[in-house]
Amino acid sequence: ETLRLNHNNPEDHPTHISMEYMGERLSELTDGELNIRVYANAQLGSQRESMELVESGILAMARSNTAELEAFEPLYAVMNLPFIFESEEHFETVINGEIGQDILNASRDRGFIGLAFLTEGARSFYGDRAVNSPADLEGVNVRVQPSPSAIRMVELLGGDPTPIDWGELYSALQQGVVAVAENNPTALTNARHGEVVSNFSLNEHTIIPSVVVISTAVWDGLTEDQQVAMRQAASEAQAFHSESWNETAMAALETAQNEMGVEINEVEKAPFIEAVMPMHDELADQSDDLADLIDRIRAAAQ
Amino acid sequence: MKRALDFVLGTTVFLILATIVVSVSWQVLSRYVLGTSSTATSEVARLLFMWLALLGGAYTFGQVRHLAIDILPLALRGRPRQILNTLILLIVASFAFFVMVRGGWTMVSRTLATGQATPTLGLPMGYVYGALPAAGIIILVYCVMFLGRIWLNPKSEGGFAIDPHKAPAPEERA
Amino acid sequence: MNMTVLVLFGSFALLMFLGVPIAFAIGVAATLTFLLFMTTEQSLSIVAQQMASGLDSFTLLAIPFFILAGNIMNRGGIALRLIDLAKVLAGRLPGSLAHVNIISNMLFGALSGSAVASAAAVGGVMSPIQKRDGYDPAFSTAVNVTSCPTGLLIPPSTTLIVYSLISGGTSIAALFLAGYLPGILIGLSLMVVAGIIAKRKGYPVAEKSSFKDVRAAVGRAILPLGLIFIVIGGIISGVFTATEASAIAVAYSLLLALVWYREIGIKDLPRIFVDSAVTTSIVLFLIGCSIAMSRAMAFGDVPSTISSFMIGLSENPVIILLSITAVLLLIGTFMDMTPALLIFTPIFMPVMQGLGIDPVHFGIIMTINLCVGICTPPVGSALFVGCSISGVSIGQVMKPILPFYFVLIACVLLVTFIPQISLFLPQLILGY
Ligand code: NA
Ligand code: NA
Numbered sequence: 082e083t084l085r086l087n088h089n090n091p092e093d094h095p096t097h098i099s100m101e102y103m104g105e106r107l108s109e110l111t112d113g114e115l116n117i118r119v120y121a122n123a124q125l126g127s128q129r130e131s132m133e134l135v136e137s138g139i140l141a142m143a144r145s146n147t148a149e150l151e152a153f154e155p156l157y158a159v160m161n162l163p164f165i166f167e168s169e170e171h172f173e174t175v176i177n178g179e180i181g182q183d184i185l186n187a188s189r190d191r192g193f194i195g196l197a198f199l200t201e202g203a204r205s206f207y208g209d210r211a212v213n214s215p216a217d218l219e220g221v222n223v224r225v226q227p228s229p230s231a232i233r234m235v236e237l238l239g240g241d242p243t244p245i246d247w248g249e250l251y252s253a254l255q256q257g258v259v260a261v262a263e264n265n266p267t268a269l270t271n272a273r274h275g276e277v278v279s280n281f282s283l284n285e286h287t288i289i290p291s292v293v294v295i296s297t298a299v300w301d302g303l304t305e306d307q308q309v310a311m312r313q314a315a316s317e318a319q320a321f322h323s324e325s326w327n328e329t330a331m332a333a334l335e336t337a338q339n340e341m342g343v344e345i346n347e348v349e350k351a352p353f354i355e356a357v358m359p360m361h362d363e364l365a366d367q368s369d370d371l372a373d374l375i376d377r378i379r380a381a382a383q
Numbered sequence: 384m385k386r387a388l389d390f391v392l393g394t395t396v397f398l399i400l401a402t403i404v405v406s407v408s409w410q411v412l413s414r415y416v417l418g419t420s421s422t423a424t425s426e427v428a429r430l431l432f433m434w435l436a437l438l439g440g441a442y443t444f445g446q447v448r449h450l451a452i453d454i455l456p457l458a459l460r461g462r463p464r465q466i467l468n469t470l471i472l473l474i475v476a477s478f479a480f481f482v483m484v485r486g487g488w489t490m491v492s493r494t495l496a497t498g499q500a501t502p503t504l505g506l507p508m509g510y511v512y513g514a515l516p517a518a519g520i521i522i523l524v525y526c527v528m529f530l531g532r533i534w535l536n537p538k539s540e541g542g543f544a545i546d547p548h549k550a551p552a553p554e555e556r557a
Numbered sequence: 558m559n560m561t562v563l564v565l566f567g568s569f570a571l572l573m574f575l576g577v578p579i580a581f582a583i584g585v586a587a588t589l590t591f592l593l594f595m596t597t598e599q600s601l602s603i604v605a606q607q608m609a610s611g612l613d614s615f616t617l618l619a620i621p622f623f624i625l626a627g628n629i630m631n632r633g634g635i636a637l638r639l640i641d642l643a644k645v646l647a648g649r650l651p652g653s654l655a656h657v658n659i660i661s662n663m664l665f666g667a668l669s670g671s672a673v674a675s676a677a678a679v680g681g682v683m684s685p686i687q688k689r690d691g692y693d694p695a696f697s698t699a700v701n702v703t704s705c706p707t708g709l710l711i712p713p714s715t716t717l718i719v720y721s722l723i724s725g726g727t728s729i730a731a732l733f734l735a736g737y738l739p740g741i742l743i744g745l746s747l748m749v750v751a752g753i754i755a756k757r758k759g760y761p762v763a764e765k766s767s768f769k770d771v772r773a774a775v776g777r778a779i780l781p782l783g784l785i786f787i788v789i790g791g792i793i794s795g796v797f798t799a800t801e802a803s804a805i806a807v808a809y810s811l812l813l814a815l816v817w818y819r820e821i822g823i824k825d826l827p828r829i830f831v832d833s834a835v836t837t838s839i840v841l842f843l844i845g846c847s848i849a850m851s852r853a854m855a856f857g858d859v860p861s862t863i864s865s866f867m868i869g870l871s872e873n874p875v876i877i878l879l880s881i882t883a884v885l886l887l888i889g890t891f892m893d894m895t896p897a898l899l900i901f902t903p904i905f906m907p908v909m910q911g912l913g914i915d916p917v918h919f920g921i922i923m924t925i926n927l928c929v930g931i932c933t934p935p936v937g938s939a940l941f942v943g944c945s946i947s948g949v950s951i952g953q954v955m956k957p958i959l960p961f962y963f964v965l966i967a968c969v970l971l972v973t974f975i976p977q978i979s980l981f982l983p984q985l986i987l988g989y
Contacts, residue, residue, distance in 0.1 A: 085856075122725055124855035124903075130610050137493060139599045152499055152508075191497055227425070227615075229503050243414070244425075246616065246798060248721075248728040252987050253795035276988070396834040397827050400621060407618065407804045411797070425615055435621065436612050436845060439838025440580070448835055449578035449842070450893050452936055456576040467575065474572065475581050482588055486605030489598065511613075515605050 083116040084141035084299065087131040088291075089123035095322065095329050096144060096199050096291050097121050103197070103293070103318035110310035115303070117142065136192030138298035146201070146291045148228055154188035158364060159374045163234045163286040163357045164350070167382045169203055172288045173323060176200075180377050185292070194300050196315035197293045199322045201265055202330045203285035207274070208254065208261030211346045212282040215239050215356050224250055224262040230360070231263075234286065237357050247272075254278055266333040275341035281334070284348040286357070293318070385445070385528050392442045392521065399435045403428050426503045430511055437483075437518035444475070445525040468533055472526045479522035487515025561857030565590045565850070579896050580839075584608070584846040590853035604849045611848030612841055614722055615800055616729070620715050621837040622803030626810045627669030628833050633814025633821050635781045636678035639664040642778035645766045652755020653763035654690060655697065656748050658683045659704040663744045664778075666708020667785055670715040671836075672931060673942040676705035684947040690761050694949050696754065699958035702943035703965060704747050706928035709894070710740030710921065712789050713806070716894060718799060719844065720920040723851070723902045727916045729799045730792050731983040735917050739925055739972045739979060746964045754960065780817065784809050793986060840895055847899030854903065864907035874912050878973055881905055882926060886966070889930015893938060897927050914976070917989065921979040925972050929965045932958070 086104075090096050097119060104117030125131060125140060128149045134140035136153070150157040159165060166172040175181055176198040185195030206212040206223070218240035225231040227244040235242040240261065245253050253259050255277040262274065263286070269275035293315060303311065337343040365372040410424040443449055456467055495509035568589050572582035584604060591600035630636070640661045647656035658679060665675040680701040687697040709716045712733035721727045766774075788806045791797035797805065814821050821829075854860055867877055888897050902923060909919045931939040934951055944951050972978050983989035 120855060124860075125852055126607065127610070127613075129613075130606060133490075133494070133499070133606060133610075134603065136497060137599065137602065139595055139603055152502065153497070227502075245795070246726070248726045249730055249795055249798065252728075252730055252793070255988065256795045258795040393831050396838075397830045400625075400830050400834045400837075403618070403621065404625070404804065404807060407622070407800065408808060411801045411804055414801075428618055429613060429615060432618055432621075433609055433612050435834060436838055436841035437609070439834045440842035440845075443835050443838050443842070444578070446835065449580055449839060450896070451576050451578040452573050452891065453576050454935060455574060471575060471577050474575075474577050474585060478581050478584050478588070482584060482601050482604045482608070486601030486603075487609070489602040490605050490609070493602075512605070512609050515609055 082114070083118050084295075085120060085125065086117050086142035086144065086293070087120045087123065087125035087134075087140060088144035089128055090121060090144075092121045094121075095325050096201070099199055099318050099322035099325065100144060100293065102321050103314045106314040106317050107310060110313055111307060115307050115310065132193070132294070135294055135296045138192075138296045140296065141299045142196075142293065142295045144199070144291050144293050146289055148226070148230075148289050150292060150294075153193070154191055155368070156184050156187045156370065156374060157292075158230075159371060159378065160184070161230055161287065161289055162361055162364060162375075164354045165361070165375070165378055166203075166288050168285070169200075169288065171382045172200065172203075172290075174381050175378055176290070176319070178381065180374070180381060184374070188294075189297055192297050193294045194297055195292050195294050196311065197319040197322075199291040199293065199319065200288065200326050201290055202267070202288070202326055203283075204263050204265050204287045204289065205282055205284050205348075206261050206263050206286075207269065207278050207281040207343075208259070209257070209279055210260060211280045211344070212261060212284060213346060213348055214352050218261065221261055222259040224253065224259040233360060234357055237359065238353065239356075250274070251277060266330045266337065269337040269341065269343060270333045275337040275343045278343060280344045280346060281337060282346040282348050284350060284353050286353060385525075388521070388524065388528075389442070389445055392438065392445065396435065396439050396442050399431050399438070403431050403435065406431075423503055426501055426506075430501065430506070433511055434514045437514040438521070441518040441521035441525070444522050465533055469530065472529050472533075476523055476526040479519040479526065483519025483522065484516045487512060487519060491516065561590060561593060561854075561859055562862075564593060565853060565857070565859065569850075573892075579893065580842045580846045583843070583850050583896065583900070587846065587850040587853040590850075590857060594856050603852070607849035607852050608845035611845050615798070616718060616722055617841070617844070619713075619718050619799045619803040620840060621833060622800070622807050623670045623713050623715050623718075624836050624840075625830070625833040626803065626806040627671050627674050628829050628836075629807065629810040629814050629821070630668055630781065631674055631678050632825065632829060633810065634818050635668070635810070635813065636661070636665060637682065638777045638781055639668075640679065640682055641774045642782075644763065645771045645774045647763070649762050649765060650748070651752050651762055652692075652758075652760040654683065654687045654692060655700045655751040655755055655760070658687075658697065658700050659707075659744055659747050659751065662701070662704040663707045663711060663740065664782075666705075666711045666740065668713075668781060669708065670713045672705040672709050672928075673938050675708050676701055676939050676943045677946055679705070680943055680946040692760055693758070693957065694947055695953045696758075696957045698943050698947040698949045698954050699961055700747065700751055701947070702932050702939050702954070703958065703961040704744060705939050705943065706931060707740040707744045709928055710736040710743070710924055712736050712792075713799075713803070714924070715840070716898065716924050716927075717920060719840070719895060719898055720902060720923060722844075723848075723899055724906060724916055724920060727920060728987075728989070730795065731917045731987055731989045732920050733789060733792060734982040734986055734989075735921050735979040736924070737982055739921055739968070742971065742978065743925075743928075743965065743968045746968055747961060750960050750964050754957075780813055843895050844899060847896060850900060851903045860904050860907050863904050864911060867908050868911050875974075877908065877912060881908065882922075882969060882973055885923070885926035886929055886969075889927050889937075890933045891936050892930070893936060894927045894931050897930065898923055915980060917983060918976045918979045922973050925969050929962070929969060932965070933962070 100119045108116050128145040131140055131143035132145055132153050135143050147157040147160040215238040218238050221240050222243045223235045223240035224245045225235050225242045232242040243259050338345055365375050406424040406428045490512040491509045499508045565586055569582055569586035588600055588604045643657045643660035646660050647653050650656045661679045662675050688694055717732040721729045788802045791802045792799055931937045
């Protein structure tokens with residue numbers, strides 16, 4: 082049997098490669114009984130569409146990210162909070178431990194189950210200036226993804242959130258329509274933003290990972306051995322991906338610094354954290370489950 | 384009967400487009416003049432836009448203005464043409480019924496059941512998909528009206544296919 | 558796979574031949590294809606889902622706005638002002654009125670995004686004048702029909718917006734810039750041929766315009782042309798998104814037509830809005846159904862199969878590109894632009910990626926090929942509208958239009974094989 086897995090990245094993207102790896106491992110572990118065919122570039126639909134298809138069992142698997150998944154399983158909202166993770170190490174501890182498993186399994190009755198977190202690194206501010214403290218964003222146009230939490234975060238930090246299509250961001254940065262954008266380091270090289278910005282400030286406000294999900298209907302149709310093999314392949318892919326992503330991100334920072342002349346700044350995070358704390362409190366007020374999850378993630382930092 | 388439906392639908396489509404124009408203009412204004420960005424207006428515009436496309440598509444069907452290759456229908460006369468037009472209408476009606484009404488309703492009830500919501504305003508996604516069964520039902524009603532015209536008044540030449548002498552005003556074709 | 562292709566294209570071709578509206582033909586073909594892979598219940602709901610959510614894009618919102626702005630300009634007396642400007646620009650070339658027609662279509666195209674609106678607005682004014690001056694009506698119709706598609710390449714262009722969506726978010730600013738030179742290339746090439754034919758037939762040359770005339774014509778057209786700087790300038794510099802720019806185009810053209818020129822009144826607006834909504838929903842309904850079809854094709858691995866077939870056909874990229882051109886020209890003869898664009902972009906995209914062709918360049922290749930298609934029988938919206946405006950039959954126009962077809966095809970080949978024609982401006986201005 083071959084399961085279709087849809088996602089919206091190109092074929093040379095690290096997540097695509099890691100999901101291909103997951104498919105290979107699954108074939109090996111099941112002696113070719115169970116395979117994954119990975120469809121890149123949103124061929125079978127956008128992230129939201131594929132989640133709907135997965136819920137109803139039309140599509141077996143999909144890769145989405147925690148920002149999109151919020152609409153399908155509220156617990157994912159916690160992972161999108163700025164500075165919920167103190168560092169990438171803290172993030173790794175959470176996804177590799179019991180908390181990560183609990184989040185992945187929470188959506189079982191909603192029609193899908195999470196299998197693996199694929200990190201996409203920490204997102205930071207970059208642009209024509211260093212962003213060393215929230216004061217550097219005061220009144221500055223900051224490009225955000227059109228999501229309410231991204232907008233709220235920039236507002237709390239004092240910037241003017243400006244939603245701009247990803248495809249138009251290069252020229253918007255070049256022309257100064259926005260002074261600052263936020264993303265992980267690969268934006269500097271893959272989208273060539275390093276050519277038009279001077280600074281990348283490592284404030285690492287969010288870590289919004291991709292999640293590989295499987296339809297509950299499809300999952301329940303697998304034999305127990307196949308389920309074990311799937312879990313195994315997923316966890317191997319998760320580890321494989323964290324490593325390959327780290328290398329990619331490091332390489333991107335190095336290229337940006339050495340070949341594109343981008344200055345990389347270390348940043349004191351405390352004032353940023355303080356500014357966005359209201360978002361943590363607001364989310365915790367929404368339900369006990371959310372409050373509990375926030376506490377557990379914080380506790381895992383120690 | 385058809386004129387009443389045309390009028391109600393035409394007015395609805397006009398109001399939806401006007402609301403979209405106002406909300407996007409408001410978004411531009413608020414971004415450049417007031418310096419705030421409103422994702423709420425863009426979400427309203429996007430939701431209405433789907434209703435515009437689907438209800439407008441139903442209205443356009445009622446006006447016989449969808450693009451079609453009408454070489455065969457125009458080459459036929461009398462009974463064969465009557466039968467071909469009936470066949471075309473039955474195909475359209477099955478699509479409207481099975482995909483738009485039934486498939487659309489499945490999407491509505493499923494998204495309402497899982498509580499999936501739009502990102503900014505938190506409106507149920509079911510409201511968005513509601514445009515499908517609505518438009519599907521209207522297309523079905525038009526199909527019945529066209530079928531009635533073809534069989535009850537067979538002398539009315541045009542029947543369903545686009546009459547080249549009453550082709551849509553040029554600026555109405557993209 | 559063979560089964561998928563058979564069901565998909567077989568049912569689609571049959572339904573289209575019967576005269577089922579193309580959008581529904583596409584929707585039914587997509588549903589039948591999904592039935593190969595899943596249950597009935599699932600097939601129905603996936604097509605329904607794609608129809609609705611395929612339209613969920615802020616970028617697509619630009620389409621009703623640009624159509625609305627075009628309609629307002631068309632009814633608001635702006636076309637006449639552009640024709641007056643074209644008259645002084647064409648000057649004393651042989652067969653002046655033919656050149657006026659071509660230039661007017663290019664100017665109108667630089668303000669709006671609809672070829673047939675342009676053919677109607679410009680042809681409606683020009684054909685009586687040309688007849689009076691002894692031009693063969695079939696010749697002037699041929700000129701009008703073949704020059705109106707320039708507006709689909711010269712921005713703003715709803716065609717390029719649709720391409721941006723279907724190709725996975727290619728930059729609209731880059732596509733818009735890329736369209737200018739190919740659009741101008743077509744216009745100038747048509748002018749050369751029109752000039753040669755006019756000279757041979759001894760068509761009259763216009764009087765020399767006085768400096769005063771020139772100044773008056775420029776003065777009358779300056780406000781409409783100002784829109785180019787606001788809209789295209791805004792998009793290219795990244796100040797506005799395409800959607801925001803299109804809203805500004807509506808506001809600006811309303812201001813001109815309603816307040817400044819007073820050519821239309823508030824009472825005309827509902828009609829204009831409903832007409833625009835109809836045009837828009839023709840396009841959008843097609844987009845919804847076509848997106849369902851492209852997903853069905855992906856489920857059946859159609860694009861990757863066709864792509865490996867074409868790449869296996871020949872090692873030589875020239876031969877692959879030539880065969881794609883031939884296929885697109887053929888499709889264009891019987892299929893309207895929007896559905897052809899929506900269906901064949903995802904099929905040829907992997908081939909183009911394999912050949913290393915830039916997605917912006919490919920967008921221009923698709924558009925220019927299909928521009929020829931809307932001028933050719935049996936199905937060609939520009940041809941239909943151009944003929945019905947001038948009252949010339951399609952049969953009569955076939956002989957004088959032939960040399961213009963050759964020019965168009967020459968332009969298609971130039972644009973296909975010389976990427977710089979498309980990419981020069983985006984590289985120069987955006988550093989693309
Ligand atoms: Na144009
Ligand atoms: Na044609």
